Amino acid sequence: MQEVLAALLRLQELDQHIFRAQAELKRLPAERGQRLAEIERRVQKLADTRNEAQKLRVRIKELEDTSSAHRLRVRKVESEAASARQDMALLVAFQHEIRTLKREMNSCEEQGLELVGQAEALDKDATAQEAGLESEKQLFGEYDANVQGELAAAQKRVDELGAERKKRLTGAIPPEALTSYNRLLAAREGQALAELDGRACQACFIDVPANVVVRVQRGSELVPCPGCSRILFQRG
Numbered sequence: 243m244q245e246v247l248a249a250l251l252r253l254q255e256l257d258q259h260i261f262r263a264q265a266e267l268k269r270l271p272a273e274r275g276q277r278l279a280e281i282e283r284r285v286q287k288l289a290d291t292r293n294e295a296q297k298l299r300v301r302i303k304e305l306e307d308t309s310s311a312h313r314l315r316v317r318k319v320e321s322e323a324a325s326a327r328q329d330m331a332l333l334v335a336f337q338h339e340i341r342t343l344k345r346e347m348n349s350c351e352e353q354g355l356e357l358v359g360q361a362e363a364l365d366k367d368a369t370a371q372e373a374g375l376e377s378e379k380q381l382f383g384e385y386d387a388n389v390q391g392e393l394a395a396a397q398k399r400v401d402e403l404g405a406e407r408k409k410r411l412t413g414a415i416p417p418e419a420l421t422s423y424n425r426l427l428a429a430r431e432g433q434a435l436a437e438l439d440g441r442a443c444q445a446c447f448i449d450v451p452a453n454v455v456v457r458v459q460r461g462s463e464l465v466p467c468p469g470c471s472r473i474l475f476q477r478g
């Protein structure tokens with residue numbers, strides 16, 4: 243059994259590195275995806291701001307058109323009023339219409355001014371967003387190049403370590419021992435074995451019962467830690 247344990251220890255040496263490199267292979271794309279999603283969110287926000295400013299401009303144009311039409315109508319009514327000086331009732335009606343038209347023109351102009359202010363504020367906001375987005379995109383470009391390099395390195399490492407692992411998977415390890423070792427490796431963050439120092443498990447730091455120490459020292463079986471289930475070993 244000491245031989246099995248020694249073979250598992252040699253495997254463990256590699257597996258902790260494999261586990262770390264595999265974690266990088268998962269972490270890096272996830273992190274990259276988050277940063278990309280943040281950029282997309284900002285692109286969308288910029289488009290929304292521009293769209294809002296555009297809608298205001300359409301509305302401003304409508305107000306201006308209404309105002310111009312009213313101005314023309316006022317001139318026409320004024321000239322009609324001039325030629326209807328004898329008809330008092332008609333004159334009153336024309337004057338009433340002119341007052342109404344001028345009131346509406348004023349209101350259009352006030353609204354227009356207000357909206358121009360809002361549109362300018364949105365334009366300013368969009369320009370600032372755009373500058374921020376540009377520098378963010380540039381940073382992402384640099385970051386992305388690094389990530390691709392790190393991913394390639396991690397993949398290369400996993401491949402090399404995997405090849406070395408195959409060499410170390412000798413017949414010294416019985417299948418059932420390998421199965422429980424692999425299961426522990428996945429469940430315990432790449433660390434399936436734990437050193438026993440005196441009575442203390444060096445992975446979960448509990449003190450194991452004396453009979454567990456005796457069983458580990460006897461070395462006739464694989465002994466799991468009662469705290470973390472890792473396979474216990476002692477430095478000889």
Ligand SMILES: [Zn+2]
Pocket residue numbers: 436443444445446447448467468469470471472
């Ligand atoms: Zn433990």
